[in-house]
Amino acid sequence: MTLAFFSSRSLRTGVVVVTSLVLAGLGLRVVEAPAWEVVRSRQPSLRLESVKDALGQGVTVGLLGGFRAILADLFWIRTNYVWEKYDLPATQTSIKLVTAIDPRSPYFWLNGSRMIAYDMPNWRIDKAGGYDKVPDSVKRHFDEEQSAVAIRYLNEAFGFHPDSPMIRLEIANIYLNRLKDTETAATYYRRAAEHPDAPYYAARIYAELLRKMNRNAEAYDYLKQLYPKLPKEDLQASAQTVLGRIHELEDELSLPADQRFKP
Amino acid sequence: MSAVSVPFSFSRLALIASNTFLEAVRQRLFNFLLLLAVGLVASAQFFRDFNFGSSELKFIADFGFGALVFFGSALTITTTAQLFFSEIENRTALTLLAKPIWRAEFVFGKFVGVFAVIGVFCALTIGLMMALLWHREGQLMTIDPEAFASGRIVRYGDLFIVGVLQWLKFGVLSSIVLLIATFSNSNLYTVVTGFFALVICHLQYLARDSWSNVDNLMLRVLVQVLGLIFPNFQLFNLGDEIGQGAALDPLLAGRVAVYAVVYIAVIGGLAVYSFRNREI
Amino acid sequence: MNTPVPAISIKGLTKDFAVTLRGVKLRAVDDLSLTVEEGHVFGLLGPNGSGKSTTIKVILGLLGATAGDVRVFGVPSHEVESRRNVGYLPEAPYFYRYLSGYELVRFYARVCGVPRKQLQARVKDVVDWVGLSKAADRRVGTYSKGMLQRIGLAQALVHDPKLIVLDEPTAGVDPVGTAEMCELILKLKQQGKTVLITSHLLAQIEDVCDRVAILDHGKLIVEGSLQELVGQRDRQALIVDSLPPADIEALRGWLVSRGHALNAIEQPRARLDQLFLSKVSRGGHAGASGGVGSNVVPKSSAPNTSAPVAASPKPKA
Numbered sequence: 001m002t003l004a005f006f007s008s009r010s011l012r013t014g015v016v017v018v019t020s021l022v023l024a025g026l027g028l029r030v031v032e033a034p035a036w037e038v039v040r041s042r043q044p045s046l047r048l049e050s051v052k053d054a055l056g057q058g059v060t061v062g063l064l065g066g067f068r069a070i071l072a073d074l075f076w077i078r079t080n081y082v083w084e085k086y087d088l089p090a091t092q093t094s095i096k097l098v099t100a101i102d103p104r105s106p107y108f109w110l111n112g113s114r115m116i117a118y119d120m121p122n123w124r125i126d127k128a129g130g131y132d133k134v135p136d137s138v139k140r141h142f143d144e145e146q147s148a149v150a151i152r153y154l155n156e157a158f159g160f161h162p163d164s165p166m167i168r169l170e171i172a173n174i175y176l177n178r179l180k181d182t183e184t185a186a187t188y189y190r191r192a193a194e195h196p197d198a199p200y201y202a203a204r205i206y207a208e209l210l211r212k213m214n215r216n217a218e219a220y221d222y223l224k225q226l227y228p229k230l231p232k233e234d235l236q237a238s239a240q241t242v243l244g245r246i247h248e249l250e251d252e253l254s255l256p257a258d259q260r261f262k263p
Numbered sequence: 264m265s266a267v268s269v270p271f272s273f274s275r276l277a278l279i280a281s282n283t284f285l286e287a288v289r290q291r292l293f294n295f296l297l298l299l300a301v302g303l304v305a306s307a308q309f310f311r312d313f314n315f316g317s318s319e320l321k322f323i324a325d326f327g328f329g330a331l332v333f334f335g336s337a338l339t340i341t342t343t344a345q346l347f348f349s350e351i352e353n354r355t356a357l358t359l360l361a362k363p364i365w366r367a368e369f370v371f372g373k374f375v376g377v378f379a380v381i382g383v384f385c386a387l388t389i390g391l392m393m394a395l396l397w398h399r400e401g402q403l404m405t406i407d408p409e410a411f412a413s414g415r416i417v418r419y420g421d422l423f424i425v426g427v428l429q430w431l432k433f434g435v436l437s438s439i440v441l442l443i444a445t446f447s448n449s450n451l452y453t454v455v456t457g458f459f460a461l462v463i464c465h466l467q468y469l470a471r472d473s474w475s476n477v478d479n480l481m482l483r484v485l486v487q488v489l490g491l492i493f494p495n496f497q498l499f500n501l502g503d504e505i506g507q508g509a510a511l512d513p514l515l516a517g518r519v520a521v522y523a524v525v526y527i528a529v530i531g532g533l534a535v536y537s538f539r540n541r542e543i
Numbered sequence: 544m545n546t547p548v549p550a551i552s553i554k555g556l557t558k559d560f561a562v563t564l565r566g567v568k569l570r571a572v573d574d575l576s577l578t579v580e581e582g583h584v585f586g587l588l589g590p591n592g593s594g595k596s597t598t599i600k601v602i603l604g605l606l607g608a609t610a611g612d613v614r615v616f617g618v619p620s621h622e623v624e625s626r627r628n629v630g631y632l633p634e635a636p637y638f639y640r641y642l643s644g645y646e647l648v649r650f651y652a653r654v655c656g657v658p659r660k661q662l663q664a665r666v667k668d669v670v671d672w673v674g675l676s677k678a679a680d681r682r683v684g685t686y687s688k689g690m691l692q693r694i695g696l697a698q699a700l701v702h703d704p705k706l707i708v709l710d711e712p713t714a715g716v717d718p719v720g721t722a723e724m725c726e727l728i729l730k731l732k733q734q735g736k737t738v739l740i741t742s743h744l745l746a747q748i749e750d751v752c753d754r755v756a757i758l759d760h761g762k763l764i765v766e767g768s769l770q771e772l773v774g775q776r777d778r779q780a781l782i783v784d785s786l787p788p789a790d791i792e793a794l795r796g797w798l799v800s801r802g803h804a805l806n807a808i809e810q811p812r813a814r815l816d817q818l819f820l821s822k823v824s825r826g827g828h829a830g831a832s833g834g835v836g837s838n839v840v841p842k843s844s845a846p847n848t849s850a851p852v853a854a855s856p857k858p859k860a
């Protein structure tokens with residue numbers, strides 16, 4: 001009986017099918033392997049532990065099956081809903097969930113960190129009794145705590161966008177605007193400006209901060225080496241403004257005419 | 264009289280394919296596309312409420328691709344099974360195969376017909392998506408010119424190529440379902456097995472990625488073999504970043520296309536082989 | 544070639560179906576040998592499940608033979624070539640619902656490689672010939688059982704095959720339709736076609752077949768010409784006016800005196816189907832075009848035959 005089964009036509013067909021598929025799979029590795037390497041590298045591995053509890057089994061499978069982008073979008077929309085309700089814990093978890101699902105879009109990192117650093121301190125102040133009642137020290141404490149969370153969050157983003165100027169700028173903004181830490185902010189602006197894709201204003205802000213910290217000579221040197229690299233025809237680059245700054249600094253540093261910058 | 268005096272005929276193949284396509288059309292299969300279109304337009308409208316800025320385009324693209332992949336897979340599996348089994352279950356295959364035609368003409372004719380149906384689906388979905396993106400991008404460019412300082416963000420050419428690759432992927436899926444159908448006895452069984460195959464094809468990379476961690480030798484071999492038997496559908500997952508302006512490497516696209524076409528040929532051939540002796 | 548190739552030759556055909564996964568087999572056809580000569584109308588009879596349809600499917604290459612050799616015009620039946628000159632009407636046919644009658648026949652004509660130039664005329668001819676021209680623009684999905692049989696016959700004939708295989712062409716068809724179907728078959732015979740037909744309705748078979756074979760449990764029970772099998776050459780029936788008993792006695796005496804015998808006296812009765820046929824008008828046949836049967840125009844100029852069912856009533860022996 002077993003013999004009859006083994007000699008049956010359907011079994012033979014099955015063997016042929018499986019063998020052919022394995023051979024095809026082996027043969028196709030030539031084109032698949034290099035392509036897969038590229039595709040794989042574009043898909044950061046999922047930190048399943050961080051999302052499995054928050055999502056159901058079905059959603060997790062969808063994630064693994066290639067619906068990451070759209071699932072992240074859906075959770076981002078959810079984030080917006082809880083954000084509108086000033087629900088701090090929910091918003092914070094939801095923000096982190098979105099980037100855990102799909103860390104590839106800088107948009108999520110940047111906007112998530114803004115919610116954490118800029119909106120949430122206000123929510124906490126409101127909850128503690130409002131602007132008039134809460135003492136400044138407590139307000140300051142809220143700012144520091146939320147900024148720390150946001151900066152930690154943005155640092156995580158470097159794992160996926162190692163030298164993204166936009167994320168450096170975002171961190172710099174938090175140091176500058178929230179923590180009033182000009183020194184650290186300046187470092188981040190400088191490093192952001194080093195990236196070829198950085199917006200032109202990063203370098204200008206860095207120089208401005210140097211000036212603010214009374215490091216005019218440093219600012220002057222920095223701008224002098226910056227100016228030749230700026231495309232003169234691009235309005236965004238504001239080469240003219242930079243030149244103006246250079247001259248202002250020369251005045252402030254009272255440089256003699258023959259040492260002045262001549263473009 | 265020699266056996267080769269009825270040669271394999273592409274015109275008969277085309278005839279069977281066009282009849283299959285016609286069946287899909289006359290069964291109003293494409294009506295559901297209208298729903299899909301309404302859904303896509305509505306979701307695009309919905310995103311406007313959030314002030315996503317230029318990232319709104321990412322959302323439109325993601326949802327478009329999500330719909331394409333999800334509904335495309337479902338459509339591929341069900342129509343392949345349905346259009347194949349309608350011939351068997353309605354016994355029209357009896358009449359057709361009693362004519363002087365090759366079984367290979369029948370199987371590939373069915374495939375080409377289904378592939379055309381899916382092609383129309385892909386073309387309409389991608390076309391609609393492009394139209395939505397183009398329209399909205401134009402609006403956003405006037406609202407926020409700075410974000411579009413260097414022109415349009417979305418690469419429409421790449422979008423089109425990704426659409427074609429998805430279509431090819433559905434072709435592979437369709438040939439898999441057809442292969443299952445040739446030895447299966449029912450539509451339902453074929454659809455269910457087809458969905459399992461789809462899930463395995465999408466997830467086989469997980470097993471392959473972790474196979475080196477498996478200690479048990481038997482299990483290790485098994486995992487390797489599974490990874491070889493099933494095509495890797497994750498390879499076609501190229502659309503995720505198009506909405507954000509990432510470029511598609513033509514060499515990569517070419518490799519993926521070759522991968523799909525070879526699989527279609529191999530699995531289609533196996534479907535013919537398996538169907539050759541099927542008792543009608 | 545001196546000896547003509549038979550239209551169908553079956554030698555030692557056995558067909559087993561695996562009915563369980565464990566390999567239990569059902570023998571549907573058992574060592575069947577048959578020859579159908581070209582130009583004959585051959586009836587394949589047998590009770591339900593006796594293997595008629597199975598045999599036909601093997602002839603058409605739809606099923607593979609477990610053992611034996613089946614040839615159509617000399618070509619083994621598993622080769623595509625063997626089907627070139629065959630038209631087939633399956634039992635309880637069912638066609639693409641979404642096509643109209645014309646589209647359906649056209650589709651099959653193209654599958655069979657009817658040249659494009661002749662396509663239109665050929666399709667129209669054959670649809671007219673089966674009497675469906677009025678319904679041919681309707682979707683096949685709306686057809687009645689009888690109309691399906693007709694359109695099925697049309698698709699079987701559209702490429703002008705030499706052999707036509709009809710599996711229960713009259714199942715589910717009313718007596719009018721049945722009579723018409725029989726007429727069509729006789730016309731095919733006149734055109735020199737070979738016809739293989741299965742049926743349970745023995746009366747029809749009797750009316751149209753040259754030879755019959757009877758299957759039971761997949762085995763051939765008898766095979767031969769109708770004359771050989773059912774002709775009673777030593778008897779005759781006379782039909783006369785109603786005679787009074789005295790005349791009957793006189794007649795009997797006269798017969799005895801000449802060495803004959805009067806074996807039976809019966810009241811002849813019209814067959815119910817004839818009654819039906821005489822009461823139901825043909826022109827009013829639902830869905831089909833009017834005038835089917837008596838004035839169909841076959842593609843060749845074969846003369847019309849009168850309906851065979853119009854023959855005289857048969858006394859019971």
Ligand SMILES: Nc1ncnc2c1ncn2[C@@H]1O[C@H](COP(=O)(O)OP(=O)(O)OP(=O)(O)O)[C@@H](O)[C@H]1O
Pocket residue numbers: 542560561562569570571589590591592593594595596597598634
């Ligand atoms: N695909 C199949 N699988 C298993 N058994 C089958 C199959 N087809 C037919 N049979 C069996 O083979 C036998 C012969 O069937 P077949 O259809 O040839 O009978 P038939 O003479 O045409 O009967 P009917 O007059 O009812 O049409 C039956 O017992 C049937 O159950």
Ligand SMILES: [Mg+2]
Pocket residue numbers: 595596597634710
């Ligand atoms: Mg039968």
